Amino acid sequence: MPKNVFYAQSGGVTAVINASACGVLETARQYPEQFGTVFAGRDGILGALTEDLLDTSKETDAAIARLRHTPGGAFGSCRYKLKSDAARRRLLEVFAAHDVGYFFYNGGNDSMDTALKVAELARQEGVPLVTVGIPKTVDNDLAKTDCCPGFGSAAKYVATSMREAGFDVASMARTSTKIFVLEVMGRHAGWLTAACGLAAAAPGDAPHLLLFPEIPFAPEVFLPRVEAAVKAHGYCAIAVSEGLRDAAGNLLSSLGGQDAFGHAQLGGVGQSVAQLIQERLGHKYHWALADYLQRSARHIASQTDVDQAYAVGREAVLAARSGHNAVMPAIHRLSDAPYRWEITLVPLAEVANVERKMPREFITEDGFGVTEVCRRYLLPLLEGEAFPPFAQGLPDYARLTPPRAEKKLADFSVE
């Protein structure tokens, strides 16, 4: 007898998380003897807690296929941590009420921890639930996988943007802007900042300096480098991570707010750095804040990234089918050039709450650039263009509106 499936998206969405959803849904549909209705949680795990289950079986194959080229989270996502066994027990209740035997959780570190705890509780309580994590994060900071779906496309976007802005500034620098700063995401790991480094095709190209969260910011070292770039090239283009810190570990910029996990809300360090340069060196600056644009830029997605996002969704279903539990499909690199990769399964216990840092050897000794080994790692992840269809001049993205499954339980209030 088939068991139903529950799929949820978690945390910050990406340009390709829906490609993973597409992989899950299309693959589950191929094995109707094993997988019944696939429910998606509206707004992620909240949908499970509040029994707000979207019945994806009502969507056509054609509609599901369009998820592969649609950014954002098609069913909604959330930043919400299951803090108690009570919450996790509620999940199991909802699953039981809807005959759910498979739980696919598509997220980052926090979500893999949640998936693991749910799997453990089910095991303790003898509930026959199969839990599989599906990796996703533009931050590229999940352990045990060579890269994270979502990162390659964001990397392609920021590197493209930096290259294009570099062409712009280079042509104007003589009489106008001499400093350009692009602020990119990355609280603790400078993966996206490193990706900006790929924009430079020849010596002297933008960007000239990268500011990593891994390297404490020292104005007395940085400013002379800015001046040297302006002297040598007429301008200086800089990529800076939102998580840039000083030697004491203080964030250079924080809006002061916090998210549901207690993380500081970041943003604005690009302007701080640019203003410092203007004050100390007197150069006119411009700065750009890519913000959500970098993680939703499906129009410039990496084909590699789309393929991998789809593959981890598909392989999650195949893993569940072949009896695996509490695992996550990971990307295993076989070679850099030509780039070859395969999917392996890793235990959730080895991924949960482990943050993967960028190796120090990826950053040049002076702290302001990327090394050749870093370029070799990054380049394949941006390879290939996966342009979405366009209509009337704009990307034509899917909007799914699956109906809600009938409620069977009493209301549950989420704190």
Place this chain on the structure above:
Amino acid sequence: MPKNVFYAQSGGVTAVINASACGVLETARQYPEQFGTVFAGRDGILGALTEDLLDTSKETDAAIARLRHTPGGAFGSCRYKLKSDAARRRLLEVFAAHDVGYFFYNGGNDSMDTALKVAELARQEGVPLVTVGIPKTVDNDLAKTDCCPGFGSAAKYVATSMREAGFDVASMARTSTKIFVLEVMGRHAGWLTAACGLAAAAPGDAPHLLLFPEIPFAPEVFLPRVEAAVKAHGYCAIAVSEGLRDAAGNLLSSLGGQDAFGHAQLGGVGQSVAQLIQERLGHKYHWALADYLQRSARHIASQTDVDQAYAVGREAVLAARSGHNAVMPAIHRLSDAPYRWEITLVPLAEVANVERKMPREFITEDGFGVTEVCRRYLLPLLEGEAFPPFAQGLPDYARLTPPRAEKKLADFSVE
């Protein structure tokens, strides 16, 4: 006997100004009996003043062809106004020294004024110079042309970005960001802000509110609309023009600096608006500052825009060939759907220093949206994708390094 040509790019560059350069160079090469060497000014008109003439005849046809898909200004541009007849006379001296009989000036309002004054001085002094302006500006504010090359691609970029960020925020709004603000260019005219309005494909889609420089910002009217959008859709996405002003005409945000023309350097109004919402309504926000990314985003250029940019370059040469002087090729719209256009010639005197405003009928009565007539105007300008070639995952843009023509005159110091 052929006469040589001087071509210069002026003011803020765009994703397609090099397509105009390509049109000029390729067309001039077709008529060697009339057009000799095409010199490009290094850093725009400064190259003429300082006799820094780049000899494009040393570039291959293949290299010139690549300009069509390369953003920025291939020969450099500048913000520099010829303020005196002395400067304009120097231009004529340099032209005479290098046997230049044709002057093509690729820029916006200010540049068309300069071109006109040079043409008038040449006429007064009996110098046989043919001057043709070539329109360019992401601001879309040139008179006597239906649209301006550069605008369509920037419009496509900002509308795509708004649509993608809208998908992102919509999926996260329940527990995270409820307000998203995208700041776009436009000092006096809200063309790019209006373009953001195209992102909405269905009622309720992002953006929900547009803030135009033409409409004085009134928080007491704006904030209830924000709250209503959050209530109705779970979030509110807003596009705001850098030139937003209050009822007294004061800019909501200014970095305090000024460019060479005395224009205030803008930027940051997006954050001001977002913070106002957070303070008054308590919603978490994110904001993005597209800055130069929007005018250099060749990777998402509009095919229509590329075609028109090339056409105005080509037609400038053909106009000069057929004896026109002190004119500018303009885009004349024949029909909206199917979109048809042709090039007409307009006198520089009708374009110089005239700023074209957005018609009030393009903005909805409440001041926060675009009307159907505006959509009909804008949509064709974004039509078609003109993706550049890619190499190693990134757009493969051309870098021309034409040699400098030998100097023949004494140095001239630019103030």
